[in-house]
Amino acid sequence: MVFENGSPIHTVWKSDLYRMQLEAPVPVPIICDQIIPYKPPCFGQDYHGRLSHVEESNLLHSQPNGAYLVRDSRSGNGQFYTLSLKFNDKIHHYKLFHDAKSGLYIREKRYDCAQSLVADGLITMYLELKAPVILQKLTTVNYQESPYMTLNKRKLKALSKENTVNLNVFGSTNSESSPLLQHSSMQNIPDKTEKMHTFKVTTFKGLNWCELCANFLWGFTLQGKKCEDCGVIAHIKCSENFANDCVPDLKYLRGVFGIELTTLLSAYKAELPFVVTKCITEVEARGLYTEGIYRLSGFADEIDAIKMALDKDGEKADLSVKRYPSINVITGALKLYLRILPVPLITFEVHPRLIDAILV
The missing domain is CATH 3.30.505.10 (SH2 domain)
Structure with missing residues (x-):
C-alpha cells in the first residue's frame, strides 16, 4: 500500500492479474x-x-x-x-x-x-x-491518476531537497560569484523534466507490477518494458502513455560513452559532461602549444583505455601526463565521445538547416 496526500490512488500494485496467472x-x-x-x-x-x-x-x-x-x-x-x-x-x-x-x-x-x-x-x-475489462483499460490509463505519479513526485521532491541542501552548503548558483559551482556537477535541476523514457522490452525475474496502471506484469518472458535510464517498468501498452518526465538514475547508466546527452546531464545533475571538462582541462594544461592538437590521432589502444576508464571510474579516472604522456590520446578520446553521441551536438533536425545556411 502506498499513500500520498491528495492522491486519488490508494491501492498500489493490484494483485488481480497475479492471482489469475496462478489459476x-x-x-x-x-x-x-x-x-x-x-x-x-x-x-x-x-x-x-x-x-x-x-x-x-x-x-x-x-x-x-x-x-x-x-x-x-x-x-x-x-x-x-x-x-x-x-x-x-x-x-x-x-x-x-x-x-x-x-x-x-x-x-x-x-x-x-x-x-x-x-x-x-x-x-x-x-x-x-x-x-x-482490465486488459482493455491498459490502453486508456490516465497518467495523472497513476500510482507512478505518486512515486515519481516523491523521487522529484527528494532530488529537489538534495539540490536545496547543496545550494545551502555551496552558496548561490550564479556562476560569476561562485567558481566552485561553476565547475561542480551539483547544479540545480527543475522539479519537472522533459525527457522521454527509453523503454526496452525486457524479461523480468520475480514478481513485478506496472508503474502506470499498478497491475501485475504477467507471463514468463518479455512481460513488459523497462526504461533504460530511470528503471521504471510498465506493460508494453502502458509504456505508450507515460509522460516525458524520466529522471535518469546513475545505477542504470552503462558508463558515459554512447549515452544521450540529456540523460547523462540529468543523471549527474550537471551542465557539462565531465568527460568534456576533464579532457579540456588536460588540453589547457599541457597541450595548447602542441601542433595539430585536434587534428593528429593518438594510439587507438590508449584511446580505448581512456574510454574504459571514464566509463568505469567516472570523474575519478586518471588522465594525467604520467598515465597518458601523449595529449593526442586525450583529444582522441574527446572526439570519440562526441562522435558516438546518439544525438549529436548539431542535431539531426538542425543539421540540414545549418547546411542550407552555409550554402546561402
Missing part, C-alpha cells in the same frame, strides 16, 4: 512413444511428426486444458509447424516457427522449448478470457 492452466505435453525419423532438434517428445486432424483430435480430446502437441504442417513445407493446444475445452491450432538463433516463436516472443511457449501462451489466453 491459469499449466502445459501438459502429449508424449509421442514412437521414434520419429528426421525429428527437428528444437523439439522434444511432444513432437509427433505427421498427424491427421482426426489423430490429433483423438489424442487431445480426453486430455485436460493445457494439453498440447507439435506436429508437421501440411502447408508448412518445413518452414513452420503446427502447435495444437487444448484451452477452454476447445482445440486451437497455431503456426509455430523456428529460428536457429532465437528459438521457437509464434509472434514476437522467443522460447527455448515448446513447453515454455505453451506455458506463457496459456497465461495470456486465460487472462484474455477472464479479465478482458
Whole structure:
C-alpha cells in the first residue's frame, strides 16, 4: 500500500492479474512413444511428426486444458509447424516457427522449448478470457491518476531537497560569484523534466507490477518494458502513455560513452559532461602549444583505455601526463565521445538547416 496526500490512488500494485496467472492452466505435453525419423532438434517428445486432424483430435480430446502437441504442417513445407493446444475445452491450432538463433516463436516472443511457449501462451489466453475489462483499460490509463505519479513526485521532491541542501552548503548558483559551482556537477535541476523514457522490452525475474496502471506484469518472458535510464517498468501498452518526465538514475547508466546527452546531464545533475571538462582541462594544461592538437590521432589502444576508464571510474579516472604522456590520446578520446553521441551536438533536425545556411 502506498499513500500520498491528495492522491486519488490508494491501492498500489493490484494483485488481480497475479492471482489469475496462478489459476491459469499449466502445459501438459502429449508424449509421442514412437521414434520419429528426421525429428527437428528444437523439439522434444511432444513432437509427433505427421498427424491427421482426426489423430490429433483423438489424442487431445480426453486430455485436460493445457494439453498440447507439435506436429508437421501440411502447408508448412518445413518452414513452420503446427502447435495444437487444448484451452477452454476447445482445440486451437497455431503456426509455430523456428529460428536457429532465437528459438521457437509464434509472434514476437522467443522460447527455448515448446513447453515454455505453451506455458506463457496459456497465461495470456486465460487472462484474455477472464479479465478482458482490465486488459482493455491498459490502453486508456490516465497518467495523472497513476500510482507512478505518486512515486515519481516523491523521487522529484527528494532530488529537489538534495539540490536545496547543496545550494545551502555551496552558496548561490550564479556562476560569476561562485567558481566552485561553476565547475561542480551539483547544479540545480527543475522539479519537472522533459525527457522521454527509453523503454526496452525486457524479461523480468520475480514478481513485478506496472508503474502506470499498478497491475501485475504477467507471463514468463518479455512481460513488459523497462526504461533504460530511470528503471521504471510498465506493460508494453502502458509504456505508450507515460509522460516525458524520466529522471535518469546513475545505477542504470552503462558508463558515459554512447549515452544521450540529456540523460547523462540529468543523471549527474550537471551542465557539462565531465568527460568534456576533464579532457579540456588536460588540453589547457599541457597541450595548447602542441601542433595539430585536434587534428593528429593518438594510439587507438590508449584511446580505448581512456574510454574504459571514464566509463568505469567516472570523474575519478586518471588522465594525467604520467598515465597518458601523449595529449593526442586525450583529444582522441574527446572526439570519440562526441562522435558516438546518439544525438549529436548539431542535431539531426538542425543539421540540414545549418547546411542550407552555409550554402546561402
